Amino acid sequence: MKKFCLYAGLSLFGFTAFAQKEVAYTVSFPNAIHHEAQVVLELTDIKAGDVLFRMARSSPGRYATHEFGKNIYNVKVWNNGKAVSFEQPAGDQYRVKAAAGKLRLEYTLFGNWIDGTYAGIDESHAHLNVPAAFLFPLGMDKLSRKVTFNLPKGSEWKIATQLKPLSETTFTAPGLQYFMDSPIELARYRQALVAERQTNGKKQRIWYVGHIADDQSVADQYAAMIAKVVDEQAAIWGELPAFDYGEYRFLHDVHPENGGDGMEHRNSTVITQPRKTVKGNESQLLGTFSHEFFHAWNVERLRPKSLEPFDFSHSDISSELWLAEGFTQYYGNLVLKRAGFRTLEECLHVFSGIVNTVLTSPGAREFSPVQASRYAVFADAGVAVDQTNMSNIFTSYYTYGASVALALDLSLRSSYRLTLDDYMRALWKNHGRPEIPYTIPNLEKTLALLTKDEPFARKFFADYVYGTAKPDFAALFAHAGFILRKPANPALYTGLERVQVANGEARISGSTIKGSPAYEAGLDAGDIVIRLGRQRINDASDLAKALEGHKAGDSLDLLYSHRGEKKQTTIKLTESPVLELVAMEVAGKQPGADMVAVRAQWLNSQIKQTN
Numbered sequence: 198m199k200k201f202c203l204y205a206g207l208s209l210f211g212f213t214a215f216a217q218k219e220v221a222y223t224v225s226f227p228n229a230i231h232h233e234a235q236v237v238l239e240l241t242d243i244k245a246g247d248v249l250f251r252m253a254r255s256s257p258g259r260y261a262t263h264e265f266g267k268n269i270y271n272v273k274v275w276n277n278g279k280a281v282s283f284e285q286p287a288g289d290q291y292r293v294k295a296a297a298g299k300l301r302l303e304y305t306l307f308g309n310w311i312d313g314t315y316a317g318i319d320e321s322h323a324h325l326n327v328p329a330a331f332l333f334p335l336g337m338d339k340l341s342r343k344v345t346f347n348l349p350k351g352s353e354w355k356i357a358t359q360l361k362p363l364s365e366t367t368f369t370a371p372g373l374q375y376f377m378d379s380p381i382e383l384a385r386y387r388q389a390l391v392a393e394r395q396t397n398g399k400k401q402r403i404w405y406v407g408h409i410a411d412d413q414s415v416a417d418q419y420a421a422m423i424a425k426v427v428d429e430q431a432a433i434w435g436e437l438p439a440f441d442y443g444e445y446r447f448l449h450d451v452h453p454e455n456g457g458d459g460m461e462h463r464n465s466t467v468i469t470q471p472r473k474t475v476k477g478n479e480s481q482l483l484g485t486f487s488h489e490f491f492h493a494w495n496v497e498r499l500r501p502k503s504l505e506p507f508d509f510s511h512s513d514i515s516s517e518l519w520l521a522e523g524f525t526q527y528y529g530n531l532v533l534k535r536a537g538f539r540t541l542e543e544c545l546h547v548f549s550g551i552v553n554t555v556l557t558s559p560g561a562r563e564f565s566p567v568q569a570s571r572y573a574v575f576a577d578a579g580v581a582v583d584q585t586n587m588s589n590i591f592t593s594y595y596t597y598g599a600s601v602a603l604a605l606d607l608s609l610r611s612s613y614r615l616t617l618d619d620y621m622r623a624l625w626k627n628h629g630r631p632e633i634p635y636t637i638p639n640l641e642k643t644l645a646l647l648t649k650d651e652p653f654a655r656k657f658f659a660d661y662v663y664g665t666a667k668p669d670f671a672a673l674f675a676h677a678g679f680i681l682r683k684p685a686n687p688a689l690y691t692g693l694e695r696v697q698v699a700n701g702e703a704r705i706s707g708s709t710i711k712g713s714p715a716y717e718a719g720l721d722a723g724d725i726v727i728r729l730g731r732q733r734i735n736d737a738s739d740l741a742k743a744l745e746g747h748k749a750g751d752s753l754d755l756l757y758s759h760r761g762e763k764k765q766t767t768i769k770l771t772e773s774p775v776l777e778l779v780a781m782e783v784a785g786k787q788p789g790a791d792m793v794a795v796r797a798q799w800l801n802s803q804i805k806q807t808n
């Protein structure tokens with residue numbers, strides 16, 4: 198969605214629409230309480246022939262395929278004022294044999310899921326992700342869109358979106374790609390100005406829009422917190438992006454029944470969080486804001502070629518999400534520390550989680566960050582009723598990519614007097630600001646030019662991006678005076694951590710982890726653990742009791758039920774492989790002045806140094 202009119206290659210369907218100027222929608226909410234909206238789509242000047250309409254199966258920012266066609270029904274079509282029949286060649290497609298002139302299509306949309314992907318309609322709001330709500334004609338992607346909302350009487354709804362307003366209730370987009378990327382929140386919301394800044398002399402205004410139960414003062418205070426995150430991120434990149442209409446919106450929806458989600462877009466982001474209020478949860482909720490705003494640079498403008506343009510018939514597969522999401526994940530946390538919203542201890546806790554995940558999970562042991570990125574088409578809120586072996590073949594590209602960012606940041610700091618911020622600025626200059634989509638070789642080349650060390654860049658990418666080698670994190674952390682080590686008293690490891698106890702039954706909830714004691718003992722998803730050693734397992738605490746007095750290397754008999762049949766096996770306890778990450782001071786040592794300097798430059802505010 199880099200530029201607004203990219204994709205016109207859909208001539209397969211053999212119809213034309215030369216005279217057609219725009220695709221117009223009108224949306225009303227006669228049955229909001231039961232989660233329905235009525236949508237009218239109008240084409241005023243089509244040529245005679247077949248017109249094919251479809252619902253999307255993918256959504257900008259969501260990497261897995263979704264069936265949005267399932268939630269539209271009561272489709273009716275009029276051609277020049279006369280009701281006409283149509284075909285439904287696929288679940289989400291409608292074909293009309295039209296005479297030249299006007300075509301009007303009407304349907305009911307159902308939406309009862311509040312997150313960044315779907316649509317949610319009720320008496321309090323309409324929360325619309327465009328691909329989940331709007332049927333579109335094929336082959337007309339370049340035509341501008343116009344959408345008009347008939348607000349429910351007495352609702353006091355206002356409309357917040359990155360679409361360009363023509364009035365308070367009518368908005369336009371320059372084409373399909375931008376339209377699909379523009380979520381819309383209709384609600385009685387709170388609004389607060391986060392920041393007004395300049396990019397190349399152009400005014401940039403960033404807004405907080407909150408469909409929240411809190412009063413205005415909470416929204417105002419929260420906007421001030423977000424402003425610190427915004428400025429800390431701008432310091433990394435050297436500037437704010439130039440937003441398309443000079444504006445950016447955080448569309449925040451907070452309600453206990455919401456899904457927890459953040460979905461980045463070009464000039465806005467949707468953040469839904471399952472809480473009663475913002476008040477009292479400010480700092481906790483801020484992580485998603487930090488992550489999503491970082492995307493305004495990383496992925497929205499510094500954009501992998503593989504995601505260009507959006508293909509709405511299925512999700513695009515990308516090898517680069519370890520950077521697009523993983524580096525965003527790394528910085529989302531780091532920026533909160535720099536902006537003063539996280540303590541050093543909290544920051545180290547996150548780093549330790551990242552490192553332990555990639556050092557211990559089979560998905561990272563056997564698959565590369567590139568492969569993890571490509572599995573996103575199934576993993577990113579992908580929906581399936583059958584079981585997958587995800588816990589053994591997949592490590593989240595968020596975490597995996599964050600580990601690559603962490604390793605690269607510390608490598609640049611310790612060997613090149615450079616930082617990952619320098620690298621991000623170099624990528625911004627070459628690919629982000631000019632919006633030239635990148636490939637992995639482009640990323641490698643930028644690293645080689647920045648470090649003036651081509652062999653280093655080649656090896657780093659071969660080992661840690663294309664390959665499954667793991668960086669020496671302990672050595673890297675040591676440069677900043679942090680110690681990554683085996684804890685003094687490591688916990689015992691059984692591989693039975695995913696047991697769920699209900700009604701006195703301890704059932705293994707997913708595939709056991711490859712290489713774990715439980716896996717080696719032949720235990721599998723669905724097995725019920727009956728007795729471990731001499732301990733009968735009826736509740737969660739029984740598992741801990743069974744291990745009392747034992748040490749790594751001990752073997753315990755285990756009685757279990759497999760598909761209704763009682764079986765016996767032996768489980769050999771090992772030490773937990775989880776490492777701890779602590780500051781040298783905590784371990785009773787004093788970090789050197791150089792280490793203290795590395796820490797400060799890495800973890801403290803960067804705002805003064807760039808302004």
Ligand SMILES: [Zn+2]
Nearest residue numbers: 488492522525
């Ligand atoms: Zn993200």
